[in-house]
Amino acid sequence: MTIEERKQLRMKLLQDLYDYHFGPDEKSYNLPGPKKNSGPLTDKETRLAYDYLSKKGLIEIKDVVGFIHFSITPYGIDVIEEAAG
Template sequence: MTITIRERKELRIQLLFNLYEYYYQNNGVSKKLTRENLQENKEVDLAYQYLENKNLIHVDRQGSQLFIKPTVSGIDFVEENHPDRNKVKTNNESQEPDNTAQALLDWL
């Protein structure tokens, strides 16, 4: 199955944002994947390789296992570009953030 350039960019953004959430929900522990898992979905494998080459994630390879976590640059990227970054909660209300989806797609 072939996906579009836009879909690849969206996949990379989603993987990075999910990795950020995993990292903080698990007290800084790296996400464990296996080579076999990634070979089942080549687009995900290529997306992780891209994010690693952009220095947004760190991949520690140990045999057939991979331990993946965001780098400082990856954390900064998510925090600067996440759609919720500008929400201000006051009395159960929030201010909606500006739309950065297109800027993210353009950057990645």
């Protein structure tokens, strides 16, 4: 994967969390935890992208009863809205 593809993946994941946050349902996102070895977290690039977004303070990741709980932070919201112009 190229640097540009990694940047695009991170922005897509952040945009997805933004859309989910402001969507009609819950304000967070749950995916199967790494112990289950299923879902998008089995892809190394996706795991690295989520880790990067978390370390930059754009998202929060919590392990909740076998599920990984993702939520966008206020800073992550600002980044998406600034990118939208």
